[in-house]
Amino acid sequence: MPANRRDAGVWHQTKSLLHKNLLIKWRTKQQSLQELILPLVLLGLLILISTLNPHVYYGGFNTVTLESDVYLSFKSLGYTPVNNITNHIMEEVAHSLRVDLEMFSSEKELENASLYEASSFVGVVFLDGMSYQLRFPYNELPLPSDYTESYASCLEDSVNCRAANYWYSGFVRLQSYIDAAIIQMQTKQDVWQAVSGLQVVMMGQPGWVEMQKFSHAVSSIYLVLAFTPFVSFLIANVAAEKERRLKDTMSMMGLYDSAFWLSWGLLYAVLVTAMSIVMSIIATCTALFPNSDVLLIFLLIFLYGISSIFFSFMVTPLFKKPKFASTVGSMLTVVMGCLSLFTVLMKDFPQPLVWALCLLSPSAFSIGIAQVVYLEAHGDGAVFSTLGSGPHPLYVPLFLLMLDSALYLLLALYLDQVLPGEFGMRRSLLYFLKPSYWSRRKKRYMEVSSVCERELNGGPVLSTPVDPARPAEPIESVSPEFRGREAIRISNLRKVYKEKYSTVEALRGLTFDIYEGQITALLGHSGAGKSTLMNILCGICLPTEGSASIYGSSVWDMAEGAELRQLVGICPQFNIMFDVLTVEEHLHIFAAIKGIPAAETASEVSKVMKDLDLEKIMGAQARNLSGGQKRKLCVGIAILGDPKVLFLDEPTAGMDPCSRHQVWTLLKSRRAGRVTVLSTHYMDEADILADRKAVISQGQLKCVGSSLYLKTKCGVGYHLR
Numbered sequence: 001m002p003a004n005r006r007d008a009g010v011w012h013q014t015k016s017l018l019h020k021n022l023l024i025k026w027r028t029k030q031q032s033l034q035e036l037i038l039p040l041v042l043l044g045l046l047i048l049i050s051t052l053n054p055h056v057y058y059g060g061f062n063t064v065t066l067e068s069d070v071y072l073s074f075k076s077l078g079y080t081p082v083n084n085i086t087n088h089i090m091e092e093v094a095h096s097l098r099v100d101l102e103m104f105s106s107e108k109e110l111e112n113a114s115l116y117e118a119s120s121f122v123g124v125v126f127l128d129g130m131s132y133q134l135r136f137p138y139n140e141l142p143l144p145s146d147y148t149e150s151y152a153s154c155l156e157d158s159v160n161c162r163a164a165n166y167w168y169s170g171f172v173r174l175q176s177y178i179d180a181a182i183i184q185m186q187t188k189q190d191v192w193q194a195v196s197g198l199q200v201v202m203m204g205q206p207g208w209v210e211m212q213k214f215s216h217a218v219s220s221i222y223l224v225l226a227f228t229p230f231v232s233f234l235i236a237n238v239a240a241e242k243e244r245r246l247k248d249t250m251s252m253m254g255l256y257d258s259a260f261w262l263s264w265g266l267l268y269a270v271l272v273t274a275m276s277i278v279m280s281i282i283a284t285c286t287a288l289f290p291n292s293d294v295l296l297i298f299l300l301i302f303l304y305g306i307s308s309i310f311f312s313f314m315v316t317p318l319f320k321k322p323k324f325a326s327t328v329g330s331m332l333t334v335v336m337g338c339l340s341l342f343t344v345l346m347k348d349f350p351q352p353l354v355w356a357l358c359l360l361s362p363s364a365f366s367i368g369i370a371q372v373v374y375l376e377a378h379g380d381g382a383v384f385s386t387l388g389s390g391p392h393p394l395y396v397p398l399f400l401l402m403l404d405s406a407l408y409l410l411l412a413l414y415l416d417q418v419l420p421g422e423f424g425m426r427r428s429l430l431y432f433l434k435p436s437y438w439s440r441r442k443k444r445y446m447e448v449s450s451v452c453e454r455e456l457n458g459g460p461v462l463s464t465p466v467d468p469a470r471p472a473e474p475i476e477s478v479s480p481e482f483r484g485r486e487a488i489r490i491s492n493l494r495k496v497y498k499e500k501y502s503t504v505e506a507l508r509g510l511t512f513d514i515y516e517g518q519i520t521a522l523l524g525h526s527g528a529g530k531s532t533l534m535n536i537l538c539g540i541c542l543p544t545e546g547s548a549s550i551y552g553s554s555v556w557d558m559a560e561g562a563e564l565r566q567l568v569g570i571c572p573q574f575n576i577m578f579d580v581l582t583v584e585e586h587l588h589i590f591a592a593i594k595g596i597p598a599a600e601t602a603s604e605v606s607k608v609m610k611d612l613d614l615e616k617i618m619g620a621q622a623r624n625l626s627g628g629q630k631r632k633l634c635v636g637i638a639i640l641g642d643p644k645v646l647f648l649d650e651p652t653a654g655m656d657p658c659s660r661h662q663v664w665t666l667l668k669s670r671r672a673g674r675v676t677v678l679s680t681h682y683m684d685e686a687d688i689l690a691d692r693k694a695v696i697s698q699g700q701l702k703c704v705g706s707s708l709y710l711k712t713k714c715g716v717g718y719h720l721r
């Protein structure tokens, strides 16, 4: 095994990717502005709503004894039916109250009479000798709504308090006098003494706040909404890099997963911190949370922002399409926020359920905000001394937001491994339980393929037919100088893609060796399996059967342990590019990913640009490059850092003849001591460039050898007639 190329280091890569993310944000200003402005617009609206809908504050009042010396509101008292008992009762009452007495033979008559003397007439309807009804004018007594509406008038003085009208209208006095007369008649005891000294006491009440439910609800939802642009754009950015296979390819080139997540996480953490500082200052300096501690409000918003970042990381692997992922992610946030608000507004919601809901960070946040609104309304505001007061003590949402962040981060890391997307290496569901995952030993698989064994035993160099009925493929034996320089050994490699309704057998038992110091071309028609073979050799996907080793170590062990990345340079069939970055920026970023030290980067980048004649377009953004120029840049990225093993999948597709020659010259010049494998559709390219060609057809190896060998054995090449 050759000496490992330098290792990049997570921080070096993170810095470089962070720079890339900043450039992307800077060059997609419209999107970035939306991210920053929307939260502030929502906050502004929220402050406006709070100012227009202030809470109504009421002070408390003490227990008061209502004045006993009050005038009655009525001057005459009518009653029905007329009989000895009622006459006796009512005469006593009228005498004591000093009002006129009128008798009515029926209830109807009493009601008619009340119409003419509406404000000064009160009726008494006896049902029997013991029970009776009092008929007062409607405006003399409190209405049912007086018990549900504001008590503000009771605070100034008890006379204007409608709830005290039972006393001031004379209702209570009339009732107690009639009761006294009945009791006296029944018991023959004198109770007038007790009734005449009647006193009424109105109970006191502490001060309170009438909270405006609308602004209460809106505060929570608006602040949850304020962070949805971050969630949505972060998901879109990360998912787009995954969908365009940028993440997988960068991983193949040596990128640490942690550097990838850190680069996005740190960028958004800075945005979230800045936004939280601005929002908390604005909120505490305006009518929104004037009494609250700015640090506490900052902490609440900041923790929610951080949990939103991890939430976005967690959601991304669940969806394949970036737009869909970002829409679903932001909708989920809003739904969770609404759900929690519902629990806050529903007074009798069981507390354990509320806390259970807080495992969703928008819920924890909106309950936290509702609590701040509550504390504000009660005058203290959210300060450190009130952390434990109120219906939902603030320290709980704060703690739950931290818990949520940790939970989301763990889930994000797990899902990224088990749901890597279409192209990444998928780990088993319980991968973290395997000792091999934690030990990360550098296994040295000195697996000797059947080909090698036969070679060593001096046998013919033919691949073993998988199917005994199938003839062995013709493989030209290499010259003696290459014996023992088998860098890549492929043995009985099979790959089956299982689709929903079909199964494609892309590789059907390939066995051959690739030598150091040679350029090997994979030739074959479209769909022959060339890219599949390359992807397996790069560790991008796993074979269904068989094995492949590079310098004696199994490809998959090396891919797991990150050794492969330090050895291999790849140019995939698709272009690995960030649309808004320039050619030079691409080379700088990939140089950092590959671990080229900062001091050497500039010279390495300019060397690659010179070799491939990219200097003229070094300042052009990738989206403005032609197809051929993009391929050239991909080849440049692959050869950065001078990798020992180079895999190029159709590197010259779409290039003009001059560019193709440049690439050929470059590859030929660096052939010695290295392994170069390229796939191509062009026979002329293979003829000029490759020392050895492997012809693949329908996943099977047809022939391996030099151009001459292929022409004689397989009839591959041009037929001139």
Ligand SMILES: Nc1ncnc2c1ncn2[C@@H]1O[C@H](COP(=O)(O)OP(=O)(O)OP(=O)(O)O)[C@@H](O)[C@H]1O
Pocket (backbone or CB within 6 Å): 497, 498, 499, 504, 505, 506, 524, 525, 526, 527, 528, 529, 530, 531, 532, 533, 573
């Ligand atoms: N991810 C996949 N899922 C399902 N089938 C696939 C997948 N990738 C490749 N295949 C199938 O495997 C076969 C081999 O494809 P591959 O891309 O390896 O061919 P190729 O020789 O590289 O073709 P080309 O020269 O056009 O790139 C094809 O039939 C293809 O449809």
